Amino acid sequence: MKKDILERYDRLNDGRVVIDVYASKVEELYEDFDKQAPFHRKDLDEELAAYLVDCVREIGRVDFIIRITLDAIPSTELQERIRNNLWRFFLYQRELESASMQRLLRKSLLFLMAGMVLLFLSLWLSASVIPDARRLVYERVLVEGVTIAAWVSIWESLSNLMFSWWPARQRIGLNSRIASAEVRFQSHPEVRR
Template identity: 65%
Template structure:
């Protein structure tokens, strides 16, 4: 199945997958809300960023390049600005994911400590003495809360961390991808 997906993409001479981006002018690569900012400080177009992320997910671990086709040739300076803006945009996205992972792990660690504290309290309260019914219910409630906290800690660490880790790697790959530029006339 993966090979059929990869067949949809062109390849470079050294067999890297080519992710094609086509626009009539450079401005189409960026969001419109920030018209005065230089290209290396503007946000990439949301659809373009989403397209690149989807393509890299689709091709998996295959090596790739991003080929940007525009109506006219670009100066080396403008190509460098586009490279810089793409790099900065996806590295910023990567940093947002790193911050998210830190929050996830901090929350998981906090729940782990709370769970162990409640479990310790539960064991201390259990004892062998005969207690009224409401105290037994309270002790069992503390025990259940301890196990729920421990389970939530484990679940956050295992199930929420991995997708974020995957997005960190994905953003890093896109940020460091080689960019190829060509004019529309050279493609025909």
């Protein structure tokens, strides 16, 4: 399956996969909600960013470059600015994911600690002075409720770690790989004539 996916991409002589981006002009690489802002202050086009992330996810650990094809090759200065913008944008995305993952880990730790406290409270309440046979219904409900709350809290902590931590780590890695990718430029073959 992986080989079939990689056959969809061009390759360089050194074996690196080429992720192709086509645009008629540089402006199409950026969001256009702020038409007056210079390129170095604009965000990348949302669809372009999603496309790059999807491609890198699809090719896996294979080395790659990003090749941007435009109607006319931009000046060296503009090429460097675009490279820098890609780098900054995906480093920013990586930092957002890292901050989100740290919040997730803190939240999971709090759920785990709360669950452990509730579990010890439940055990203490169940071993309290009144024997089980003479315990009133509301006391039993209280003990069972605290026990259930403890296990729900512990489960929430573990499910956050098991189901959310790994995808966040993958997104951080994807953003890092895109930020460090080589970016090349070429003009559209039909325009080159």
